[in-house]
Amino acid sequence: MTAAAFLAPEIGVEQSESVLGRTNPLLKLGIALAWLIGLGLTLDVRPPLILTFVALVAGLQLGGIPPGTLARRLAPLILAAVAVALTNLLFSTHNPDPAATELARIGPLRITAEALTAAAGLGARVASIVSVGAVFALTTDPTRIMDALVQQARVSPRFGYGLLAAYQAVPRLADDLATLRGARRLRGLRDLDPRLLVGLLVRAIRHADQLSIAMDARGFGAGPRSVYRPISWSRRDAVVGATALVILVAALLASRGGAA
């Protein structure tokens, strides 16, 4: 209940029943990847900004994500994007270049227009990556991704469901770490110490061990499996996929047009 609540946010009924929530998880994964690859084709600031905007609006309108939840999840990530942009703006290799256009001078630092363009492009790209990622994560049940990967992408169930089970143990390890640190403090030792890793490792192995025993004891991997929650393609998937492609192409065209 403790760290679990922070690390693995719950996806409410509203999100899982929304248009995006009911879209095939593999398709959503594919769209996210296609957008990211598409962004690699340009250094311009416009396409990532357009995609960020589309992703956020889609998440709110089609994904049923409460604005507060989205804002809380994104705040630290957007901050990271801004930090990336600032660092690149201040320490860009363009700045010392005498040929570059000078915009401003802060003490010894010279800021150039070229640096500004590059920094804005980078920051916007980080922003778009985290926005697409957050909307994907907040509309997709991890179990359903794995169901889809196993059923449709032929991922081995042993690997897939094993990974899923391990993923669910991560919040538990965070709690374990807090307890370990407390125990050290109460024995009069510094609470941060490399030896903590030993204890944590023992725990991780033990969790994994118990889980694999529990899974094997229930016949996992004994023979051909059947499927309790079938995942299939629908017309909705076709519409969502086509729209996403059109938006990507439009965003990329916006950059060409602007640059020309």
Added chain:
Amino acid sequence: MLLVVGPSGSGKSTLARAVAGLVPWQFPGEWQGSLRVGDVEVAGDDGGGDSSAPISTSSLGAGIVLQDPGSQLVMERVGDDVAFGLENLGWARAAMRPRVGEALAGVGLAGFDGRRSARLSGGEQQRVAIAGVLAPGPGVLVLDEPTAQLDPPGAEAVFRILRSIREREGATIVLVEHRAALAWPLADVVLALDDEGRPIDVGLPPDVLRRSGPKLAKAGIWLPDDATGTADAPAPRRRRGTPSAGPPSKRVVASDPVLDVRELRFGFTPSVPVLRSIDLAIEPGERVAVVGRNGSGKTTLLRLALGLLEPVGGTVRLGGHDPRRLSAVQLARLAGSVTQDPELGFLGESVQEEIEIGLEPGQVAAAHKLAEQLRLPLANFADRSPYRLSGGEQRRLSLVTALTRRPALLALDEPTYGQDRRGHEALVAALDELVGEGSAILAATHDERFVRDATGRRVELADGWIATDEPVERRSAAS
């Protein structure tokens, strides 16, 4: 139904795992003799080495429910988890849906399909585990201390389920369990093991009790007719007019409390308060039990008292200081703790190292004596890894390390989990001694027997408030 009883470390779990086909296949070791489950030979005289196909629990038509409710649920949602075993056996989808519903209804959790397992109480999780194991209709159901980590209502619910399974389904049940008062009445046959894992007696429960009752008690096995059935006997009523004082406590007149908690509020997220407004003062020499359901905030209160969590509101004073501002060395002088999962407190690689870490040379001899007293004689245990001890032994080791320092406040989280009768008695005696020297005890527990034997005040938490705070009629320490 076969009930297996024995002192801690007697091999009960090993036997249960063998019946479920996990020993020797998942836990290799030396094996002699033979074991058949149904028509299948789990392993022959030589450990089954010549058998080509390894045995698995499901190939035996068996199912096993383990102690820790959290680590045996595989899927995130309850329905998915119950279906997991059916999927593995290749059940048709049309047959799975009704079977999942049936299995959940069978453990009193109808309609829980879509719930998240991580959000359920320990008792509910354990019932989901039972439903998942029962769904494929195993011929043998093995349960290894399924209620060890549950609060009394949770444990009673599990036993109600076991009773109805026993009456309804044809399955053979093999149960390893410390809670004698709940388990013995359900058993058809009782098998009692001694320290070395040899059978003391096997037979109908009344016969075993009559023939070997005293022998069992001597071996440290809890019996159903103990006036003090584990955690499930109703709490004794206080006699009117005799507010019991703790035993030889050094109750100095108007001494300063060692722990002073005022208007303490805490929640991991603002919307879910765990503790709402807690006022609690503990004097030197006082022993306080904190009771309440799973998830009522007992552990959280302990961690706040030790300064391991930051309160949302209110104050905590430990020996007059804010425990969060003390250095680790100062804190360690004031407080000691035994966590619910002792493994998370171990720092050494051997039992001896674990006991001696951070001690002054002059304290070592006393620490060894304490280990002896808590049934961990270094002659046998010195070189063993703390991680390879039984659950009861780990807890006692953790107690040794906390008690040696003679802390002003000793915080215990479920100190009696997995303790047999002798472990329990050793624990009570060691605490008596500590309190005799002026230390105070704050113990979170589900075990009403421990409350009666070892504490003088019972504080019950419910909904984030202190529901009751009353003295405990203490049994004489000798009994």
